[in-house]
Amino acid sequence: MKTIFEKSIEGQVAHTLNKVHLQCGTLKEKKFLKNKKLALPELSELEILRHYTELSKRNFGIEDSFYPLGSCTMKYNPKINEEVANYLGFSHLHPLQKEAHIQGALEVMVDLESKLCKLMGMDAFTFQPAAGAHGELTALMIFKAYHHERGETLRNEIIIPDSGHGTNPATVSMVGWKVVEIASQNGRVDLEALKSAVSDKTAGLMITNPNTIGLFEQDIGKIAEIVHCAGGLLYYDGANSNAIMCKTRPGDMGFDAVHLNLHKTFSTPHGGGGPGAGPVGVKAFLKKFLPTPRATFDGNSYKWDTAHEQSSIGKVKSMYGNFGVVIRAYAYILAQGEEGLRQVTEDAVLNANYIRARLKEHYHIAFDEVCKHEFVISAQDKVKNFGVSALDIAKRLIDYKIHPPTIYFPLIVKEALMIEPTETESKARLDEFIEVMIKIAKEIEVSPEILHSAPNTSTVGRVDVVKAERDKKLIFCECEKG
Numbered sequence: 001m002k003t004i005f006e007k008s009i010e011g012q013v014a015h016t017l018n019k020v021h022l023q024c025g026t027l028k029e030k031k032f033l034k035n036k037k038l039a040l041p042e043l044s045e046l047e048i049l050r051h052y053t054e055l056s057k058r059n060f061g062i063e064d065s066f067y068p069l070g071s072c073t074m075k076y077n078p079k080i081n082e083e084v085a086n087y088l089g090f091s092h093l094h095p096l097q098k099e100a101h102i103q104g105a106l107e108v109m110v111d112l113e114s115k116l117c118k119l120m121g122m123d124a125f126t127f128q129p130a131a132g133a134h135g136e137l138t139a140l141m142i143f144k145a146y147h148h149e150r151g152e153t154l155r156n157e158i159i160i161p162d163s164g165h166g167t168n169p170a171t172v173s174m175v176g177w178k179v180v181e182i183a184s185q186n187g188r189v190d191l192e193a194l195k196s197a198v199s200d201k202t203a204g205l206m207i208t209n210p211n212t213i214g215l216f217e218q219d220i221g222k223i224a225e226i227v228h229c230a231g232g233l234l235y236y237d238g239a240n241s242n243a244i245m246c247k248t249r250p251g252d253m254g255f256d257a258v259h260l261n262l263h264k265t266f267s268t269p270h271g272g273g274g275p276g277a278g279p280v281g282v283k284a285f286l287k288k289f290l291p292t293p294r295a296t297f298d299g300n301s302y303k304w305d306t307a308h309e310q311s312s313i314g315k316v317k318s319m320y321g322n323f324g325v326v327i328r329a330y331a332y333i334l335a336q337g338e339e340g341l342r343q344v345t346e347d348a349v350l351n352a353n354y355i356r357a358r359l360k361e362h363y364h365i366a367f368d369e370v371c372k373h374e375f376v377i378s379a380q381d382k383v384k385n386f387g388v389s390a391l392d393i394a395k396r397l398i399d400y401k402i403h404p405p406t407i408y409f410p411l412i413v414k415e416a417l418m419i420e421p422t423e424t425e426s427k428a429r430l431d432e433f434i435e436v437m438i439k440i441a442k443e444i445e446v447s448p449e450i451l452h453s454a455p456n457t458s459t460v461g462r463v464d465v466v467k468a469e470r471d472k473k474l475i476f477c478e479c480e481k482g
C-alpha cells in the first residue's frame with residue numbers, strides 16, 4: 001500500500017510531467033522545436049540532486065569567503081534569523097487574516113518601527129518598500145505629495161552629489177522630476193556648488209552620509225540649512241547604515257526622510273536581485289503621506305490602521321512588505337541590543353581603517369583620511385605604469401578565492417575599487433585579504449600578464465568584452481501580439 005505522502009508525490013510528478021508535455025506540444029505546434037519525438041531525460045532523483053549540488057558549488061557567497069563589496073554591506077547573516085523567519089506564524093501570513101490572529105506579526109512591526117525610529121531619529125516608518133530603490137521611490141512620492149499639498153507644484157528638481165548611488169537619479173526620473181547634479185570637492189559636497197544649485201524649483205536633496213567615498217560630510221548641518229531655506233526636503237539614503245548606528249542619526253543631521261536597506265545593514269542574505277526590504281522613515285510632518293494600512297497599537301491590541309488613507313500616497317506593496325526580511329532585521333536588532341549595535345558601528349569603521357592603513361603603501365587611496373565603513377582605492381597609477389586596471393585586480397582576487405570589491409564606483413574616482421569589510425570579519429580574515437592584495441600589487445609589477453587573463457582558476461573564465469562588443473550576435477524573438 002502506498003502512503004498518502006507517496007500518492008501525493010506521484011500525483012505531483014504526473015501533474016508536472018503533464019505540464020511539460022503540454023508545453024512541449026505547444027512549442028512544437030509553433031515550430032520552435034524541430035524534433036518530433038522529445039527525448040526527455042530520465043534520471044533518478046539522486047542524479048538530479050547531484051547535478052544541482054554541483055551547480056550550487058560554483059556559486060560564491062559570504063559563507064564561502066570574504067566578500068568586501070563596497071556600498072553593499074555583505075555581512076554575515078546569523079542562522080538564528082532564518083529559524084525565526086521560518087516560524088509558521090510569520091511565514092504563512094495571509095493579507096486577509098483577522099487582526100486577532102496576527103497579533104504577534106503586528107507587534108513585531110510596531111516594535112521594530114519604534115526601534116528604527118529611535119536609531120534613525122525619525123517619527124514613523126513604513127515597511128512596504130521591497131528594496132532600497134523602492135524605498136527611494138516611496139519617499140520621493142511622499143515629497144511630491146507634500147509639495148503638491150502646499151500648492152508648490154513647480155518644485156521638480158532633486159539635487160544629488162556626483163558621488164551618489166546610481167539608484168538616486170534613477171528614482172528621480174521615475175517620479176518625473178529632474179536631477180541636478182553637483183560636483184564634489186575633495187570627496188565631499190561643495191557648499192558653494194550646492195548654494196548655486198538650489199532655487200524655488202528645488203524639491204529636495206538626496207544624499208548618503210557617510211558618502212560613497214566612505215567620508216562623513218562634516219558640513220551636513222549647513223547642507224541641511226541651505227536646502228531647507230530654499231524650501232526643499234532632505235532625503236537620507238541609508239542603505240548602508242553600518243557606520244552610524246548608535247553614533248549619530250539622520251534625524252539629528254536635519255533629514256526629513258530616510259530609507260534603510262534591512263537586507264544590508266540588518267543582515268539578510270541578498271544579492272542577485274532579492275529579497276530585500278527598504279523601509280522608509282519620516283519626520284512627523286510627513287507621516288500622513290506614508291503608505292497605508294500601518295500596524296498600530298491602541299493600548300489594548302494591535303491593528304491595521306487606515307486613518308491616513310486620504311492623504312496617503314497609497315499602497316506600494318503588501319502591507320507586510322517582505323516580511324521575512326523584516327523579521328530577520330528584528331531578530332538581529334534584538335540579538336545585538338543597543339550596546340551590540342554600537343559595537344557593530346565601531347568594528348565596521350575600525351576594520352575599514354585597518355585595511356586602508358595597511359594597503360596605503362601598496363595602492364593609491366582616494367582621499368586618504370580616516371574613513372567610515374568603507375574606502376576607495378584608485379588603480380589609475382597601476383594602469384599608467386603597468387597597464388593593469390581595477391577590473392584586472394578584481395578578477396585576480398577570484399583566483400585567491402576572494403569576492404571582488406565593487407569596481408568603477410563611485411564615478412568620481414578613476415579606476416575605483418571600493419572596499420567595505422563590515423564588522424563580521426575577524427582580524428585573521430582581514431590580514432589574509434591584505435596579504436593577498438599586497439601579493440597582487442607585487443604581481444602587477446613583476447608579471448602583469450597573470451592579471452590580464454585572470455580569473456585563471458574559476459569555472460567560468462573572463463568574458464572577452466572586446467569580442468562581445470565587436471562580434472555582436474543579437475537574437476531577436478518575435479513575440480505574439482495581443
Ligand SMILES: *Cc1c(COP(=O)(O)O)cnc(C)c1O
Pocket residue numbers: 071072130131132133134165167208237239240261276278
Ligand atoms: C544598495 C544601495 C541602494 C539600492 O538598494 P536596493 O535594495 O539594491 O534597491 C541605494 N543606495 C545605496 C547607497 C546602496 O548601497
